[in-house]
Amino acid sequence: MKFNVKTLQHRSVSPSLILAVTCVGIFFAALDQTVIYGALADMMPDLDLTVFELDKAAWIVIGYLIGYTVAMPLMARVSDVYGHSQIYIISLLLFMLGSVFVALAPSFEWLVAARVLQAIGGGALVPIAMAIVGDVFPKGARAIPLGIIGGVVEGGGALGPFYGGAIVEVLDWRWIFWINLPISLVAILLILFLIGPSPRNRVKVDYMGGILLAGGLAFLSLALYQRVEQFHSIICAICFSVGSLLLFTFFILREVKTSKPLIALPVFKNVTFSSANITSLLTGAALIIALVNVPLMSETLMGCSPLEGGLRLFRLTMTMCVGAVMGGFLCRQFGYRLPTIAGLVLSSLGFFFMSRWTLSIADPEMTLHLVVCGLGFGLVIAPLATAVVDSVEEEQRAIGSSLVVMTRMIGMIVGLSALSSWGMGQFHSMTAGMSLEQLATSPEEVVQLTLDLFHDFFIAAIGICLAGIIPALWLRRKQW
Numbered sequence: 001m002k003f004n005v006k007t008l009q010h011r012s013v014s015p016s017l018i019l020a021v022t023c024v025g026i027f028f029a030a031l032d033q034t035v036i037y038g039a040l041a042d043m044m045p046d047l048d049l050t051v052f053e054l055d056k057a058a059w060i061v062i063g064y065l066i067g068y069t070v071a072m073p074l075m076a077r078v079s080d081v082y083g084h085s086q087i088y089i090i091s092l093l094l095f096m097l098g099s100v101f102v103a104l105a106p107s108f109e110w111l112v113a114a115r116v117l118q119a120i121g122g123g124a125l126v127p128i129a130m131a132i133v134g135d136v137f138p139k140g141a142r143a144i145p146l147g148i149i150g151g152v153v154e155g156g157g158a159l160g161p162f163y164g165g166a167i168v169e170v171l172d173w174r175w176i177f178w179i180n181l182p183i184s185l186v187a188i189l190l191i192l193f194l195i196g197p198s199p200r201n202r203v204k205v206d207y208m209g210g211i212l213l214a215g216g217l218a219f220l221s222l223a224l225y226q227r228v229e230q231f232h233s234i235i236c237a238i239c240f241s242v243g244s245l246l247l248f249t250f251f252i253l254r255e256v257k258t259s260k261p262l263i264a265l266p267v268f269k270n271v272t273f274s275s276a277n278i279t280s281l282l283t284g285a286a287l288i289i290a291l292v293n294v295p296l297m298s299e300t301l302m303g304c305s306p307l308e309g310g311l312r313l314f315r316l317t318m319t320m321c322v323g324a325v326m327g328g329f330l331c332r333q334f335g336y337r338l339p340t341i342a343g344l345v346l347s348s349l350g351f352f353f354m355s356r357w358t359l360s361i362a363d364p365e366m367t368l369h370l371v372v373c374g375l376g377f378g379l380v381i382a383p384l385a386t387a388v389v390d391s392v393e394e395e396q397r398a399i400g401s402s403l404v405v406m407t408r409m410i411g412m413i414v415g416l417s418a419l420s421s422w423g424m425g426q427f428h429s430m431t432a433g434m435s436l437e438q439l440a441t442s443p444e445e446v447v448q449l450t451l452d453l454f455h456d457f458f459i460a461a462i463g464i465c466l467a468g469i470i471p472a473l474w475l476r477r478k479q480w
Helices: 005-010 015-046 051-057 059-082 084-104 108-136 143-170 180-194 207-225 231-257 265-269 271-300 306-334 337-354 365-379 381-391 394-430 436-441 443-472
Strands: none
Touching (some): 015 051, 015 059, 015 084, 015 108, 015 143, 015 180, 015 271, 051 059, 059 108, 059 207, 059 394, 084 108, 084 180, 207 394, 231 265, 265 271, 271 337, 271 365, 271 381, 271 394, 271 443, 337 365, 337 381, 337 443, 394 443
């Protein structure tokens, strides 16, 4: 029997209760997107990775981002075909299975593959939860629950580093992922009891488009990962770049020809839509630098505990949530352009302050710098999302909203791949004249070189934020 809103009402199931249950899965998926940042320093030695292999360690984050990005549009369409509640449960099971494989990971390669599987399940939960809201709430009452879902996603991402640091402080980092299992299992049982099967639709799923997009992103990340100072790495970079270009070309050709594309490419003809997505791409590339390097720098160089490293980043991520609300009000008063540019300038200023950090940086200066940076990133969220929604037709708003999130995620993937490779290339160039014995017996010099590396990351982030102002100038004003 098909399950719909009327059946739910007959069973006296509160839509608000269904929303609360679906938000549990969303929260932990968002949590696991950023939880690594507070635990990365503890994970690296357990996986035989040193501070000189930050570019390799970055793949623990990149793998999750790729899986999460591709799963959002693909699994959303799959859920339309096979039922929202059914695929939500399957996605949670994939998330649980990935969590088990991460917790059991005996090697770095195993861990990265497990993170991709975990992300496919986690990335699917947000769009499917939004579809469930459409199933159980009437048309005029969906804005608030959809806003709650958005708040849960941002809140989970904000708490992730602190949550990871707190668990590592008391338990082994693997417990971060073991804890996902009982909570996800309870959510699955509640969904089975409360919702039951969802209606199914006869629409095509662009599986090939999803495969091409995932392959293109993976090859692009591998191309950017190579160090250009090594000849064999240059050859690998060229090969991966060609492969990425071919896959993206095939993806575009397929999306143009297929009747039910994974991504509706014609929406990019709108100047405001395209400008907002380019700005979102650059914002993601800059944001990931802060998310990874603030706790990593705190724990590897400044001797902080994982909990303290997570707390430092928590100041930035929580301020992002405040900035997102402020950006909404500013967008309503001044349009898209002004709050977006103001946010990018503030983030640039925050990164400038961080690029001058010494090992003795302390409060209140450190907190002020993190708050300025986080506030800037928060201010751009609402204007970019509103610009996208307002610039497309009503039937394209769902795909438009998902695309602006996807472009930010792609920016994070590209930014982390390129800058970690470039940064470690810089580090190896600076230490080229030093032997392993000299590195081992000159800790002060190594610490200074590593500190300079983190400073270079923050300076690069300044440039990316300022570059984001250029497409933001083409955000057409809604009102002044």
